[in-house]
Amino acid sequence: MSIISRRLQPRLLRCRFSCPTTYILPGLRVCPFSNMASDNQGQTAASAYNPRYIDIGINLADPIFRGRYHGKQRHPDDLSAVISRAQEVGCQKLIVTGSDLTSSKKALELAKEYPGVVYTTAGIHPCSSSVFSSSRKPPASDNDEADGHSMPCDPDPTQPIPEDHEACPKRTAQVISSLRSLISEEQSSSSPTALVAFGEFGLDYDRLHYCSRKVQLHSFAAQLDLVLSMSPQLPLFLHSRAAHADFVALLKEKFGPRLEKLEKGGVVHSFTGTAEEMRELMDLGLYIGTNGCSFKTAENCEVVKEIKLDRLMLETDGPWCEVRPSHEGWKYLVSKINADREAAVAAAASTSGSTETRQAGETPVLAAATAALASTSLAPDSQASSTPGSASPNPATTTTTTTTTTTNSNGTNTPSSRAAGPKPRRKPATPQQQKKEPEVPERWKSVKKEKWVEGAMVKSRNEPCMIERVATVVAAVKGVSVEEVCEAAWENTSRVFKLD
Numbered sequence: 001m002s003i004i005s006r007r008l009q010p011r012l013l014r015c016r017f018s019c020p021t022t023y024i025l026p027g028l029r030v031c032p033f034s035n036m037a038s039d040n041q042g043q044t045a046a047s048a049y050n051p052r053y054i055d056i057g058i059n060l061a062d063p064i065f066r067g068r069y070h071g072k073q074r075h076p077d078d079l080s081a082v083i084s085r086a087q088e089v090g091c092q093k094l095i096v097t098g099s100d101l102t103s104s105k106k107a108l109e110l111a112k113e114y115p116g117v118v119y120t121t122a123g124i125h126p127c128s129s130s131v132f133s134s135s136r137k138p139p140a141s142d143n144d145e146a147d148g149h150s151m152p153c154d155p156d157p158t159q160p161i162p163e164d165h166e167a168c169p170k171r172t173a174q175v176i177s178s179l180r181s182l183i184s185e186e187q188s189s190s191s192p193t194a195l196v197a198f199g200e201f202g203l204d205y206d207r208l209h210y211c212s213r214k215v216q217l218h219s220f221a222a223q224l225d226l227v228l229s230m231s232p233q234l235p236l237f238l239h240s241r242a243a244h245a246d247f248v249a250l251l252k253e254k255f256g257p258r259l260e261k262l263e264k265g266g267v268v269h270s271f272t273g274t275a276e277e278m279r280e281l282m283d284l285g286l287y288i289g290t291n292g293c294s295f296k297t298a299e300n301c302e303v304v305k306e307i308k309l310d311r312l313m314l315e316t317d318g319p320w321c322e323v324r325p326s327h328e329g330w331k332y333l334v335s336k337i338n339a340d341r342e343a344a345v346a347a348a349a350s351t352s353g354s355t356e357t358r359q360a361g362e363t364p365v366l367a368a369a370t371a372a373l374a375s376t377s378l379a380p381d382s383q384a385s386s387t388p389g390s391a392s393p394n395p396a397t398t399t400t401t402t403t404t405t406t407t408n409s410n411g412t413n414t415p416s417s418r419a420a421g422p423k424p425r426r427k428p429a430t431p432q433q434q435k436k437e438p439e440v441p442e443r444w445k446s447v448k449k450e451k452w453v454e455g456a457m458v459k460s461r462n463e464p465c466m467i468e469r470v471a472t473v474v475a476a477v478k479g480v481s482v483e484e485v486c487e488a489a490w491e492n493t494s495r496v497f498k499l500d
């Protein structure tokens, strides 16, 4: 091994965010998630930035975050771990979505458990709006509404669209009265309320199998009337999917052509519409919420590129809407990691001295850095990448660099002492294993719900700590820094929802 190889041998350390994938090269420590770069003495570079996030749309009232899936307890309640992980990445505040009366109440209960962290909305989602209909049997109990689960973000074309839905005046009066009481009680409470928005509500023509167009329009109109009748008004947390024309028309009908009567503004969350639609919403003074669903296609990303920073908000919409390898947005995560690697390599090369030369055939600096990063993300259950193999470390490099993984067998993060001392050699990866290597490192191991272990995330259950991926993609798509994205979203969200 040459001097360079020895000097560049990476050693894993944990960054101050407890990020397990921080690696160290001579003269430079790089955390691929936090934009943090600091020297070996721990002096943070002038550009150091601690991201801060507010997840404006997270369905934490969904029993899936208590380990319950469709009425069955599949693993222990791990809600507190979900919230801890969010805080570890800098996601300091969570606006928990109320999408029907039950989840709106549950969200408020959660807010009492996590004061200053959990805030809430209250409203009836378009897909839950059959409660306004005469054709729907009322739920036997509060817990009977769709097993308490929030609505998946994808349409289900196998489900038939009900034709017989009619709005029911009696049911409507009951639902609106319950919603009004819930909000009034919160607003008149002596202690400050965690309820910061009305919603989520709106229109969703992608999922008419949950509720007909006619009843959705009725539900949206009835709730907009409720907002208008209350003083003070709450900001709006809106949902619009494949329904833009009706959505905007109804908003204008109720609040005026420029939404003059809308006192506190609002956000159209989980935006997946066209650039033209988005511009119209921004022109009306509304904000645009982005999550993994906003990056599905190249067209979606082109729209995100055009969101003005002073109109941007960030969300995960967990447990739904994760950024997936099949999404266009995924490649922006991969290129961010590659850019961080190259920056680390350039810095390492500049501090390693120009007098040293690499022997022919030896491990290149880039391969060393790549292996360092790749070796941090090889948890056996890590998410497979969409382009297998391209991030695989050079096999020759693997034998000369650390092979430390970032998670214990029980899925918890390793302490930093794990980085010290000799490392066991990793068995050479089989082609199959190489195929599974992720291109985007994960901070925490992710396992199937049946294999849940303490400290692990659950595959396909999106959670608020993943908001950093949303910010990374938005920044890359827009060609601005993560800091600009985070700070703009933070300011916008704090201002509109009056968060402390």
Ligand SMILES: [Zn+2]
Pocket: 200, 238, 239, 269, 270
């Ligand atoms: Zn929604």
